[in-house]
Amino acid sequence: MGIKILDKLNPIYEMFGLIYMSHNYEEIIDAAIQELNNDGVNGELIIKKNFKVIDKYIKTFDKYKIINENEVFFFDEDDASIFMLIAFVLINNEDLIYSLDNITDDQFKSIILDVYNEMFEDEKTIDSISTLNNIMEFLKGLDLKENTKWKLMIILNDPKKYYKSLIKIIEDNRNAYNEAYKVIEKPLSKLLSNYIKYVNSDKCEILNNIIKDNDNEISVIPTLAFGASLVEFKNTYFMGVLYELISQECINCMGNKGELVLKLKALSDKSKLEIISLLKVGPKYSLEIAEALKLTPATVSYHMSSLVECSMVVVEKKQGRIYYHLNKIGLKNFIDELNSVLL
Known part of the structure; x- marks a missing residue:
């Protein structure tokens, strides 16, 4: 067992994050401020102080992005876990970007279901989404808004069609990602250096708790698009480069x-x-x-x-x-x- 710390961003994860954040930026920032305020700290001050790099990153990407609004109906999803379910199908299976046509619909549904079972620690089988009626029964048991269930039904009924559109969005926005990366490359280098020192230290309490009884190797990948978050998938942790910094800022604001x-x-x-x-x-x-x-x-x-x-x-x-x-x-x-x- 050990920890493997990557010192580079994952472009696919970042592009999903940048599209999602730029699509809902004001609402996400307002929600973050409100959540921090609820914790008893000045949310607006903390965001203003710490989000300058992320703000430049997202706004530069937004300037160059190429988006067909009719194809991104899951990027406005306010249930982040469902958005990540959709995204991790490609993040965890990047080869699908070039090989989606080489697998059957059922094989692809199995990949989607594997991601679902991992994220929600469930044990659903391919039979649960093999037909439209089964898909409707599957969705009926989920605690989701009706609009979200409708979106998922469209995807699960013809997943390759939806993901071909999603792959096109990723490919169309590689240049936007490169432009956004260029404007934050220098400050990101410093953030990554501090981030790696923190993850390598014994002060990273949340990772210490996670690895304590884990016999598998853990990978930790930095993310700037979701800069204040921690997301786990199959022993890989996408940790925001500002995750610890903002946590400590909140604790300091609350006093000793x-x-x-x-x-x-x-x-x-x-x-x-x-x-x-x-x-x-x-x-x-x-x-x-x-x-x-x-x-x-x-x-x-x-x-x-x-x-x-x-x-x-x-x-x-x-x-x-x-x-x-x-x-x-x-x-x-x-x-x-x-x-x-x-x-």
Whole structure:
């Protein structure tokens, strides 16, 4: 087991991110500011201070991009997990860009389903999306808006047609990506240097929690398009180059009890507290948690990211499943810190 840290951006991931961000930029920034404000910090100030490079990157790409608005209906999707499902089919299978015509519809549906099962820790088979009726039944069980289900139905019914349009969008915008990259190459170099030092250090607590019980090699790939995010797929972590910087900025704004405040905020959510109580009995994988608490796999995944980040839960990959354990040391440290503050 080890960590492989890449020092370059992934162009396909970046292009998906740049198209998505430029398509919804003002709404995304407003939502980020609001979320930071809800955490008790000045969201507008933090974004203004830290997003200059990303802002130039996205706006330069927007200037050069070539987009047919009729072909990008998933780039305005406000459910980021569904957008990433669509994107990771190509990100994880880049050879499809040149070989899509060489596989059958069923083979391609299997690839899409493999990505779905990995992202949402589900166990659906090809039969669940083999016919239009099966697709409708499959979508009926998902906790999504009707408009999103309709979009997915169009794709799953004729996936090669949609992905050919998507591949064309990627190919048409390679020049826009190159132009955007050129204007941020110098500041990005410094960001990447600091990013690599951070990931290599023992201060990267979220990665420490993730790799603790993981026997597989982990790859960490920097991203600027999603510069403040952390996304995992098949032991590959796309970590925003500003991820730690903004986290520390938020903690600093909250004062010397910043980390404690974030942990208390996590436990103020009923579902997260129920997950902690459930894991007290023993380790569980995502679907077990979802069924026990009547949550969707996507909702469980969202909650677990927060609990892992707060050092309350650790992750173990075993027999193709992700198991979650209580981080007893992390919880004890949290209780000791709370005890020292209150008593």
